[in-house]
Amino acid sequence: MTRASMVEPIIRIRDIAWIRLRSPDLDLQEDYLTTFGLERAERTANALYMRGTDPAHHIHITEKGDPAVLRIAFWARSLEDLHKLSRDGDGASAVEDIDEPGGGKRVRLTEHNGMGIEVVWGVEAVAALAVEPVTLNFGYNKQARTGHLLRVEHRPCRVKRIGHAVISTPEIEKSVAWARRHLGIVPSDDVHAEDDPNLLLASFNRVDAGEDYVDHHVMMFGRHANSGLNHVSFEVQDIDDLAVGHDAMMRKYGDLHLWGLGRHTLGSQIFDYWRDPWGRVHEHWTDTDVLNDSHEFRRHPKSTGLHSQWGPQAPQAFRDAASR
Template sequence: MSEIRVHGPDGRTAHQDLHSERGALRGEHPGRSRNPVIKVADLAWLEFEKPDLERAEVFARDFGFGVAARTESELWLRGTFAGTPCVVIRRGRGSSRFIGPAFRAAERADLDRLARATGADVRDVGVPGGGKAVDLLDPSAFPVRVVHCGEPLAALPEQQPLLLNSGTEHRRTNAAQRPPREPSRIQRLGHVVLETRVFAQALSWYLDTLGMIVSDFLFLDGQRDRGPTMAFVRCDLGSVPADHHTLAMHLGPGTGYVHSAYQVTDLDSMAAGGAYLKERGYRRSWGIGRHTQGSQLFDYWRDPDHFMLEHFADGDLFSCHVEPGWAPMSTSGLAQWGPPATRDFLGASPSPQRIREVIQALRGDNEMDPARLLGLLKATKS
């Protein structure tokens, strides 16, 4: 694919001075498709299956979700912003598992266009408020749903950001600061991170089929010539700024869910909510800190089924004019500040399941090989 560059009036490329010290080298992946089938507007929701909906609801409320709908077999969770629910958990008989993401189509006609291009059908989807969907499989065999919903959920009351005094700017006088110890109130779903053994194929699928564009690429030290091994991917809303990443994917020996992220009001909301979660007996995976790619404040937690969820605030917003940045993959590069990344967050513990995944990946027909595996192990220690 040929290189795409957008230049400013001084001749500098669009990514310079914005988010990355490095851009693409000549001939490297441009980070977007020239003629995508459609351009999705956002993530709509994520789908999970769990045997214990009661326990799932207790954690969801403690983490800061509201409940949009509840039946014997389904739990729909929402944030305070108007729009679609952000998580659906269906009752299952086996172990808990992630099903897949649902993306929001910008227009109803996009579903027809997508169905014609893929040979899929447009069908009703049982979301609160009603809607239509096209169901697909990505190259990693993840079910991916593209939806256009009917009646949006109304907005709920917000946690208000605290007024802060800064230097000589005194916005708060004769008033003390006392944020309540309560759950961080989730505003919306921000992004999902997936691991895949077929990174290049999966990335091309999301760019070509859903019209997403790359904000940042990461590559393994000494292996840049083999292409990137992680991408932070955003929706292409043209000149309207979008989240730095709505989807992130990285090459790995497994195929599955890594974490999902949910926006909260500000740092105080995040910290007070984290203190509340700790008092309730939940386990922090990593945080609080500020990421490098995406710049967001973060705090990661494990739910009772061991899924990782992130509270985030103050993330980057990019229009379509910003080109991908390129950086080496490393643990030290994950955050600008904060505690060191934990082994739990990195998935670096040598569990029996992880060992099986490595063996299967090295034996299978995919993008994992010994050099890639050693590079990934090196990145977790750098």
């Protein structure tokens, strides 16, 4: 696939901003997310706003009510882009003021298979939270940490930022086309059926930032009979953070562990997957591939593309995840 063969997008998003869920019990949601490694940014009578260590005001919203996946949010690059999207996007809302902590403006849309999308701009930023970097002393670089002892605190991990969302969709080609036109994301890798190179099974897409390097994928689509959210994903600080985070989750929510630890092939992240108390899958990851526009798009058979480079392979329950 060449750039010239792709539809010109309405806008190009800057990054993913947050996930917006609905849950009947905000106390349980907050306890789960705190154990998962997020921190409370704000809580109102009707909603919970959680943040990571990066300066985003919040990266996870839960509204009170019956369980639902309401919307995935992305950052626009400018207010002008929001107006462009409102004008040209299929069924797009007007540019609205966000009447929530952090403020800002947004346009609401519905993705081809019914997933809610909001594109946002001008939400308040906050100060980053301090993080202590860890230096590793692997055999091929044995003098990296001279004279300092590595001690890992036993605590939940510390989520840095939201990284990507994955949508299950029966009409994957149409979902991908919708997202490329409305969000300006570009393909990093595709996965096709083992015995049929024309049967698209998964599409990994990244932010189009030209020559600047970005995560391998910000949005992925997987072909499935059911449509919904397969998972939402959060970057943690490093491998020790991921591992202590795993232990903290096992102690309190061990029955919700779904898949991991392992290392993906496409994107290369070290990962760990958890259901939340209402079944929505949340991922921890660290150490992703970053790409820019010199990346050569490739197509892979399922056996290599969706293979975990180490650790267990994906259980059926993970592959079937499609929360609405």
